[in-house]
Amino acid sequence: MARTVWDSTVGKKTVMAVSGLIMLLYLVVHMIGNLKIFFGAGEFDHYAHWLRTVGEPFMHYEWTLWLVRVVLVAAVVAHAVSAYQLSRRDIRARPSKYVHKKPRASYATRTMRWGGIILGLFIVWHILDLTTGTVHPGFRPGHPYQNVVDTFSTWYGNVIYIVAMLALGLHVRHGFWSAAQTLGVGSRRRDRALKTVADVLALLLTAGFIAVPVGVMTGVVS
Amino acid sequence: MKLTLRVWRQKNADADGTMSTYEVDGISPDMSFLEMLDTLNEELILRGEDPVAFDHDCREGICGACSLVINGDAHGPERTTTCQLHMRSFKDGDTIDVEPWRASAFPVIKDLVVDRSAFDRIIQAGGYITAPTGAAPEAHATPVPKPDADFAFEHAECIGCGACVAACPNGAAMLFTSAKINHLNVLPQGAPERETRVLDMVERMDEEGFGGCTLAGECATACPKGIPLMSITQMNKEWLRATRRVGKR
Numbered sequence: 001m002a003r004t005v006w007d008s009t010v011g012k013k014t015v016m017a018v019s020g021l022i023m024l025l026y027l028v029v030h031m032i033g034n035l036k037i038f039f040g041a042g043e044f045d046h047y048a049h050w051l052r053t054v055g056e057p058f059m060h061y062e063w064t065l066w067l068v069r070v071v072l073v074a075a076v077v078a079h080a081v082s083a084y085q086l087s088r089r090d091i092r093a094r095p096s097k098y099v100h101k102k103p104r105a106s107y108a109t110r111t112m113r114w115g116g117i118i119l120g121l122f123i124v125w126h127i128l129d130l131t132t133g134t135v136h137p138g139f140r141p142g143h144p145y146q147n148v149v150d151t152f153s154t155w156y157g158n159v160i161y162i163v164a165m166l167a168l169g170l171h172v173r174h175g176f177w178s179a180a181q182t183l184g185v186g187s188r189r190r191d192r193a194l195k196t197v198a199d200v201l202a203l204l205l206t207a208g209f210i211a212v213p214v215g216v217m218t219g220v221v222s
Numbered sequence: 223m224k225l226t227l228r229v230w231r232q233k234n235a236d237a238d239g240t241m242s243t244y245e246v247d248g249i250s251p252d253m254s255f256l257e258m259l260d261t262l263n264e265e266l267i268l269r270g271e272d273p274v275a276f277d278h279d280c281r282e283g284i285c286g287a288c289s290l291v292i293n294g295d296a297h298g299p300e301r302t303t304t305c306q307l308h309m310r311s312f313k314d315g316d317t318i319d320v321e322p323w324r325a326s327a328f329p330v331i332k333d334l335v336v337d338r339s340a341f342d343r344i345i346q347a348g349g350y351i352t353a354p355t356g357a358a359p360e361a362h363a364t365p366v367p368k369p370d371a372d373f374a375f376e377h378a379e380c381i382g383c384g385a386c387v388a389a390c391p392n393g394a395a396m397l398f399t400s401a402k403i404n405h406l407n408v409l410p411q412g413a414p415e416r417e418t419r420v421l422d423m424v425e426r427m428d429e430e431g432f433g434g435c436t437l438a439g440e441c442a443t444a445c446p447k448g449i450p451l452m453s454i455t456q457m458n459k460e461w462l463r464a465t466r467r468v469g470k471r
């Protein structure tokens with residue numbers, strides 16, 4: 001059955017939908033967690049520490065966090081590999097373009113591909129910046145509040161982050177509705193509701209994430 | 223009406239093609255697009271040139287033989303087949319671009335004619351029911367609820383023209399395949415092959431080299447028979463259901 005799914009365009013799209021929804025669920029939780037930055041270094045750093053102790057005493061220190069990380073890496077890899085393979089196939093299926101061009105023809109497809117590439121690059125930078133600190137001069141492990149303020153005190157930190165979050169909004173807007181169709185839960189009756197949920201999710205996620213750099217830039221968070 | 227046509231000319235499957243420009247005069251707004259091309263071809267024949275090859279058969283919008291991407295739109299600017307498109311949809315003096323369906327699964331044979339036999343092979347993979355042929359069965363022997371009959375009929379309207387593939391930025395055949403699957407899968411007559419039909423037809427569709435669906439929606443906009451985009455959602459649902467069931471066997 002796994003082979004049938006992976007070898008089929010419909011199946012691979014299902015992998016994209018499920019992995020996309022897993023990432024989406026994570027991002028909603030992540031966005032809400034980030035908003036604690038507005039309540040000061042104490043609360044934010046305490047929240048970051050708590051992420052490592054979730055599930056104790058059943059789970060050991062950081063076990064839950066690592067479990068989440070493993071699921072997320074699996075989701076990102078499955079999503080990106082399927083996206084790459086499906087996109088290659090789509091381009092091969094339509095090699096010669098029409099001489100008479102119509103610009104709107106592939107708007108959603110192109111924004112998903114470019115948006116996806118931007119998100120993929122962003123995820124790598126984001127981890128190197130705020131998780132491992134590899135590309136973060138003066139990174140202090142265990143002091144996430146200060147690290148976040150540092151990142152958003154640089155112009156490039158703000159630009160990268162805000163561009164990526166706008167790409168995220170567009171990706172989720174088409175992606176959430178799209179995933180509903182892939183999983184066969186869309187219908188004419190539910191279409192308006194699904195599109196509204198997609199718009200609201202996209203808007204809340206983008207606004208919620210961008211609030212943090214805006215907070216630092218305006219001095220609300222310092 | 224006097225028109226300038228830019229038409230894709232390609233000698234055979236292996237030759238390179240180009241857009242060639244022709245002037246046509248004396249076109250009546252009541253002519254169909256195909257009659258306009260007939261007028262051009264009569265002139266080309268009188269001049270001793272090779273007429274433009276294009277597909278057509280019924281010329282009444284029911285067979286699915288006609289094609290053509292006209293000014294970038296499959297079947298042209300109206301929501302109908304090219305044979306039912308009339309020249310009144312254009313203005314005197316217009317320049318009109320005429321191209322064949324473009325998809326690697328639909329290779330060009332000559333000029334505007336493409337090979338759509340990939341669709342036939344998708345149908346052969348599961349677009350049938352197993353029933354004894356002979357005298358028609360009694361109409362009321364198998365009751366079909368009205369909403370199911372309506373749903374089946376809506377999908378049975380697909381004429382297999384391929385405009386959905388031509389319009390899709392990914393050269394996907396999802397709308398056609400979903401119409402054919404949904405038409406039979408909702409009916410009691412189609413129930414014995416419900417799972418194998420969707421699995422085999424989707425597999426064949428992939429093997430023919432069609433692209434995947436990114437839900438751009440261009441297919442449903444181009445379809446002359448109004449097959450809705452949600453047909454693809456329904457096909458996905460059937461495919462997932464069949465995959466679960468067959469996996470359990």
Ligand code: HEM
Nearest residue numbers: 016017020023024083112113116119120175178179182436
């Ligand atoms: C590694 C970075 C990413 C890449 C390269 C990527 C790429 C893509 C592409 C190309 C598509 C369209 C595929 C198609 O329609 O055939 C897509 C769909 C989707 N993406 Fe992403 N994406 C990425 C990250 C994300 C993230 C972080 C989320 C979480 C919010 C997400 C959620 C979705 C969803 C829900 C879909 C719709 C799946 C479907 O149509 O069934 N993606 N992605």
Ligand code: SF4
Nearest residue numbers: 380381383384386445
């Ligand atoms: S779904 Fe519509 S566009 Fe596609 S083959 Fe059938 S009738 Fe033609």
Ligand code: FES
Nearest residue numbers: 281285286288305
């Ligand atoms: S020629 Fe039959 S549908 Fe156009």
